[in-house]
Amino acid sequence: MIELFRQARWDEKVVFDLGFARRRGFAVPKIETEVKNVVGDVEALIPQKMRRKTLPNLPELSEVEAVRHFTRLSQMNYCVDLGFYPLGSCTMKYNPKINEKLAKLQTLSMVHPYQDESTVQGILEILHTLSKWLAEITGTHEVSLQPAAGAHGEFLGALIMRAHHKLNNDHEKRTELIVPDSAHGTNPASGTMAGFKIVVVPSDESGCVDIKALKAAVSDRTAGLMLTNPNTLGIFEGNIEDIAKIVHDAGGLLYYDGANLNPILGKVRPGDMGFDIVHINIHKTFGTPHGGGGPGAGPVGVCKDLEKFLPVPRVAFDGKRYYLDYDKPHSVGKIRSFYGNTAVLLRAFAYILNLGVEGLEEIAEVSVLNANYLTKKLQEIKGYELPYADKRPRKHECVFSVKRMSKEKSVRALNVSKKILDYGMHSPTTYFPLIVEEALMIEPTESFEKEELDRFIEVMKNISKDAHESPDKILEAPQNTAATRLDEVKASHPKTMALSWRMYKKKSNP
């Protein structure tokens, strides 16, 4: 049974068009009289030429107007607490509420990063313990919690590769970083940022790294390979032993992109498969909220030989007290101010406690079961083809192609995804991985029960039926969301683009 969905559709003006001159939403504390008497006119303290002459054009709203505005905006935003969110590779799982409660504790929020170590033993203990747990989960020797996001972790990982080859006096030669054609876009982008040339290896007919091509690609110029396993098709790279051997024999390092770690928790560990460097997406696997794009956290674990390259400082324990260790001469340096997204990491600490060793393994199992259930059921529906279909099970996600629907009925993956929105669900990741034409990449996670999966299957059935019988119904979607299809060309065209209110005003009254 598919329920009706209507997203809120407020005609909410841009905040600059709300409010009224001199209205205020927050009273700033007054300067105490005695302070005023001593200091005098504070404006006179600022050299004339450095004073702000005209106040910034900020909105002028009362508190209640501001609350109403942003609450209305929030109502026009879909989220995981509203329903199914099968964005492939994004692992949109439920974010436990207790973690939010804990992250608000003033014993964390009101602590400054440069406080004396004796005054921050609590948070240091949490960070130290969490890094040990993540090392155990990933099968690595030591973990740095500093990177602020997955891509930030990748950048650090690539820098560690560079530092490793540099120490071997090999870095001027080892300039190539290999990534599969099915890799996440961040992999090649991170490699480039770290100064590497990207070499792409194709996938074979089974959707995995083409071993022959990999052999041909490695050389004494190879710095390393970045790989996610299971890969972006949701398929486990069964040849991982050979892959690791080929890369290591060539003198390269193996990097694990942790975006797809969820389905193998407690089952198989990247470190045991031969990966030297591993990043973890805390905001995916460990259930911290994505916040409309961030903050996340992207800790990086490494094998013993690479430990010396991790960024400073490291949280250490001498048996009595926790402290920050800056004494790491081989470290790649600083990668983020202070120590990382601590408030996010605290949530992950609580998440692991909440699930425990059994729970984490069950997460992996249920997420894989869910993905395979969808794989099976969607294959039965006309128009959704599963490339690289064979007997192999999927792991966390599955990738379908609507190539035929697109050719025959002009209903593209984009249209299918927009129509899914009309049913009150988020759509899958579209047009990725690049090796699948008209791709829909679906990751159900463990957070949704069979009934919700069945609703999604029902939705996909309806869409298939409409696509084949009355495709116009699909092409005009979405209709039930806060906005119908957008003019995205206008948003990026130099003549019409409005990237700020200022720019919009300038263009509308030249």
Next chain:
Amino acid sequence: MKEIGIKDIEELYSDVPSKFRLKRKLKLPNLMSEQEIEAYVEKLLSKNRTFKDILVFLGAGCWPHYVPAVVEEIIQRTEFLTSYTPYQPEISQGILQALFEYQSMICEITAMDVANCSMYDWASALGEAVRMAVRLTHRMEALIPRIIHPERADMLRTYTEPIGLQVKTVNYDKETGQLNLEDLKSKISEKTAAVYIENPSYLGFIETQVEEIAQLAHDYEALFIVGIDPISLGVLRPPGEYDADIVIGEGQPLGSHMNYGGPLLGIFACRDDMQMIRQMPGRIIGMTTTLDGKRVAFCNALQTREQHIRRENATSNICSNEALCGVAAAVYLTLLGPKGLEELGKTIMSKAQYAIQSLNKIAGVKAPIFKSAHFKEFTVNFDRTKKTVSQIHKQLLQKGIHGGKNITEEFPELGETALYCVTEVHSKEQIVSLADSLKRIIEER
């Protein structure tokens, strides 16, 4: 399991080579109930001492500012909190509009035209800004001030070492701390991609030679990058008015708690120049309409700069950012408005000035070292007390007061010096209490 025809979940892992399978349980704790977790985490965190129970005068890149209740409430709205990056704009108008408003407000306070919807922090924004300057100028040197947070300078090196960029340091005037223009002139050349300054500086004073520096940078066709503390921009002249090309900074003061240093909010803005905009890192939200033209709406703009489209040719690898902190900043600035931001700037500056004067009265203490106007942070030198910063701070802490950041090792030429920070959260009584305690400690022999 029945539906997919398996009897055991293990069948779904049959393709994982058995030699790699973990044959034991992970060494992790057993699960705890919600109630137990709460008690456990509360107990651990209670070992921390906070601004609520001790008096703290630390800043240096993460600052204590009051966070209005409305800000906390809005960013805890589950619709914002538990949503992903808005890849499907039709169903994500809320976060898109809020982030567009954030970008717009950053433009208003900095007097720039375009802002992205966040970088990880100030330091990574600096790394990205300099790399952007390299892409635009095809030059391989950057000039930064000697007075900069050493960690920020370190991160700039981490970010730019792989492309072979040379970072050179420009000295300061010993009296005032201001950038030494002669030194800048001697170091700037046709190789310079960018000249970077901070306002207020790391040591809290206001740099006043902004026009001269901008002119010099532009004479050599280098980019002029300015790092700011956004909470100062109600009273200080915005960098857009002194010809900055890129403005970066730390947005944490705008509605985010300190949280032991994270999350933070990297500000990144530039001028309305298509060449520059195309080289910007990070996600940018644009205003548009629905295809039928009936409704104003918002979506990701210029995505062809980004990693998910452009892969190894992207302007940056950033994907997850600090969007929710951006929403916090938008709510914060909406609540304050133009007058509120100005008043807050005056309050902060007055209190910092009051603290400077109070500390300066103590025999042997010099605050600040530099003869320049200071915003909310200032140096305190203890050379003439015959005690070291760490001795004094240790005793202060015993009295329940945490001194500023000890910068003696960072700037040996400044002697026994600490960087103190005073904001609107510090009351007059607390400042007096700091001065009294310092006086007593210093007078003890």
